[in-house]
Amino acid sequence: MARIPYPEHPADGVAKLPVPLNAFRMLSHAPPLTDTAIDMGLAVLLESTLPVRLRELVIMAVAAGTECAYEAAQHRPIALNSGVSAAQLTSIAELRSSGPEFDAAESATVAATFELVSRHTLSEDGLTALRASFTDRQVVEIVTTVGYYVMLAGLMNGLGVDVDPSGEQFLGLTGDGPG
Numbered sequence: 001m002a003r004i005p006y007p008e009h010p011a012d013g014v015a016k017l018p019v020p021l022n023a024f025r026m027l028s029h030a031p032p033l034t035d036t037a038i039d040m041g042l043a044v045l046l047e048s049t050l051p052v053r054l055r056e057l058v059i060m061a062v063a064a065g066t067e068c069a070y071e072a073a074q075h076r077p078i079a080l081n082s083g084v085s086a087a088q089l090t091s092i093a094e095l096r097s098s099g100p101e102f103d104a105a106e107s108a109t110v111a112a113t114f115e116l117v118s119r120h121t122l123s124e125d126g127l128t129a130l131r132a133s134f135t136d137r138q139v140v141e142i143v144t145t146v147g148y149y150v151m152l153a154g155l156m157n158g159l160g161v162d163v164d165p166s167g168e169q170f171l172g173l174t175g176d177g178p179g
Contacts, residue, residue: 002026003160013038022164023070023156037152044148048141050134052082054109058145060084060092061110065117066153073163105133109142116146 002022011028013035014020027034048055056079063071072093079089087101097110108129115126122130122143130139155161 001160002162003158004029011035016042019164021074022162023152026159026161027155040148041152044141044145048145050138050141050145053079053084054106054142055145056082056084057088057092057106057109058113058142059149060089061097061113062117062146062149062153064092064095065114066150066157068153068157070156070161070163071149071153104129108133112142113146116143117150 004026006022006025007028009028010020010025011031011034013031014024014028016038017024024034024038027037044055050058056075059071059075060079062068063075076089080086085101088106091097091099091101092110095114097114098107102110108126112122112126112130115122127139130142134142
């Protein structure tokens with residue numbers, strides 16, 4: 001149950017979403033932040049050059065690293081639809097970034113996400129591993145995606161935002177499916 005009530009009227013930007021998610025309903029207490037956060041989220045989801053599957057690995061790793069049940073519930077169906085395997089999700093939930101279920105790029109991505117969540121920086125080895133698989137733009141997109149979802153996790157965890165697992169409603173918006 002939310003620790004403070006949701007505002008009576010959501011911010012205007014919530015209308016941009018296919019579903020008025022509780023995270024953005026709660027953020028509507030600060031309408032300028034809501035609209036900006038939604039625009040940033042739409043850019044992360046729709047304008048990134050990262051494959052959807054890798055972006056969802058990042059989001060699920062943030063959810064695990066921040067213990068954010070909301071993000072995990074919301075993004076699990078999106079991750080599975082984008083080609084993330086159940087074995088990968090299990091490893092991420094156990095805070096593991098390497099193993100036969102990950103290729104080198106996936107392992108580097110998940111490891112970098114865990115490092116950013118826990119240390120708020122990347123080691124030279126972490127950055128080198130990312131740059132071995134991704135363009136500089138994609139490295140920036142990975143780091144930015146981590147930061148965006150950590151920010152949301154703080155909101156959701158800190159204010160006890162109620163989980164509304166409607167990730168399935170975003171499947172058409174966030175990618176082309178497996179492959």
